[in-house]
Amino acid sequence: MEEHQVAQHGNYTVEKVTFPSHGETLVGDVYRPKGDGPFPAVVTLGPYSFEKEQAPTQYSTRLADEGFVALAFDPRTVGESSGQPRRLENPVMKNEDVVSALSYLVGRSDVDASRVFALGICQGGPELLDVASYDDRIKAVACVTGYFRDADADLFPVTAGVVTNPFDEASLPSREQLETLLSERLQRAREAKELYETTGEVVYQPLVSPDLADPTVGSRAGLPGPAVWAWYGPWTLKGFENRYAIMSDLDHFGYSTVPGIAKLQKPAIVFHGDYCLSPISAKRHFESIPTADKKLVWDNDVFHSEYYDTPYVVDRTAGAAADWFREHGA
Numbered sequence: 001m002e003e004h005q006v007a008q009h010g011n012y013t014v015e016k017v018t019f020p021s022h023g024e025t026l027v028g029d030v031y032r033p034k035g036d037g038p039f040p041a042v043v044t045l046g047p048y049s050f051e052k053e054q055a056p057t058q059y060s061t062r063l064a065d066e067g068f069v070a071l072a073f074d075p076r077t078v079g080e081s082s083g084q085p086r087r088l089e090n091p092v093m094k095n096e097d098v099v100s101a102l103s104y105l106v107g108r109s110d111v112d113a114s115r116v117f118a119l120g121i122c123q124g125g126p127e128l129l130d131v132a133s134y135d136d137r138i139k140a141v142a143c144v145t146g147y148f149r150d151a152d153a154d155l156f157p158v159t160a161g162v163v164t165n166p167f168d169e170a171s172l173p174s175r176e177q178l179e180t181l182l183s184e185r186l187q188r189a190r191e192a193k194e195l196y197e198t199t200g201e202v203v204y205q206p207l208v209s210p211d212l213a214d215p216t217v218g219s220r221a222g223l224p225g226p227a228v229w230a231w232y233g234p235w236t237l238k239g240f241e242n243r244y245a246i247m248s249d250l251d252h253f254g255y256s257t258v259p260g261i262a263k264l265q266k267p268a269i270v271f272h273g274d275y276c277l278s279p280i281s282a283k284r285h286f287e288s289i290p291t292a293d294k295k296l297v298w299d300n301d302v303f304h305s306e307y308y309d310t311p312y313v314v315d316r317t318a319g320a321a322a323d324w325f326r327e328h329g330a
Contacts, residue, residue, distance in 0.1 A: 007319070012064035017071075021100035022093075027080035028052060028073030028101070030108075031064035037110035040325065041069040042117045043101045045124030047308065048147060048223065048252075049089060049207050049244060051079040054235065055121040055308040059144075062318035063119070068325070069111050073101055085202040087241060089222070089248035091127055091149070091255040098131050106137060115139060117325045119318075121308060122277070123147040126285065129268060130260035140267040140328035142321035145307040148281040149257040156277055158182050160228050161219030162212060167227075167275060173215050181218035182253070189249035196247055204243040208232040222246070231305035261285050267293040267328040271317055276304040295324070 015030040029052060033039055042063050044056040056072035063070040075097045076083035077090075098118070106113035118141045120128035125143030132141040147153060155178045160166040162173060162181070172178070192203040209221035210229035219225070222244045223232065236242045268289055272282040286296050297320065306313050 007062070007065040007067075009061070009065055012061065017104070019073075019100060019104035021076060021097045024076045024082040026073050026076065026082075026097060026100065028071050028104075029057065029060070031060045031070045031072070032110060033064050033067050033069065037069070038112040039067060039069045039110060040115035040117065040329075041071070041105045041108075041111040042119055042325070043071050043073075043098060043105060043128075045094065045098060045118070045120040045128055046072075047122030047124060049078075049087075049232075050122075050124070051240065053079075056124075058309045058314045059119055059121065059318050059321075062314060063322060066319065066322035068117070068322065069105070069108065071101055071105055073097070085196070085245050087204070087207075087244045087248075088251070089244055090251040091123065092251065094124075095127055095131050098128065099135055102135060102137050113137070115329050117141065117328075119144065119321050121145065122304075123149075125270075126257040126261065129264055129285075129289075130257050132266045132268070133260045133264040138266060140325050141264075141269075142324060143268065143270045143272075144317055144321075145272060145276040145302075145304050146270065146282055146285070147277050148261075148285045149255055150278075150281050150284070153278040153281045154182060154253055155179070157223055158185065158218060161209075161221065161224030162215040164212065164226060166225065177215065181215075184218060186249055186253060189247050192245070193247035193250060196245075202245050203247065205246050207242050207244045208236070220246075222248075231308060257285065258288070262288045262290065264289045265291045267291065267324070269295045269297065269321060269324045271297045271299070271307065271320075273299045273302055275300065275302065276307070293328075 012031045046056045052072040060070035060072040074081040075094045077088040118128040121144045125146035126148045132138040158181045206221045213219035
């Protein structure tokens, strides 16, 4: 990756904010550069199951250092935001919340509404590529170590629960076996949704677990296995709510980023590598973006979760994203 001259850290103030989204109240943190505005602005979106204090805060603080008003927020049902049932992982709802966040940002007096951008990490990256394909308030977009939503990426949460290294193709179960485990997981989700609609009871399972499951049975955790636990595990000691409503799987696996990204006409920069989630999905999605104003930054020295909060990785990635935004109107 091209090196970026890192901005001086801490050149911002923090403001707790609330704004509405589809009948609920979202809670966010606005990181505002010191000085006089109006400033360009960025909305950030994190990985599957994220809370705003995790990767979104890492990138929002850096972007504020770079001169952008940056918003990190909890989507509905998560963290400080309202919404029931709790811990519902629904990407379409998150996209709707991003649109609400954009409406909040452009209404601020310290934001230049003509210079608004979006940056997402892991699942949040492809979701923001999707939102940017239809919301013209986003002038350019950055996708960091994306969890792209297609059939190949669908199998990763299953694979990670039954093998130590989900990136080692030689050790993986057959695709047929993985698809069977995914089908069984979706059946459990359907049964959970029927129970919720009938009785109001929500079935929860751990979101993350360090344990490997029998490959013939599969894990019950949403994001299982030691490779995922290595990052999420420590957060469970900091008040992170380690559970998810398993009926969410119907919403999660039913959502695809393929059609939206194939319509994207905004300038887009994508950061990925061989040791990020589903490289084949990332390359296929990037190639499908129709605009010629796009850039792929492929780095095989960075592991997927290092993009979340490893300081030097976040510094240079946020800096490169800021440069991209400046090139396109910031």
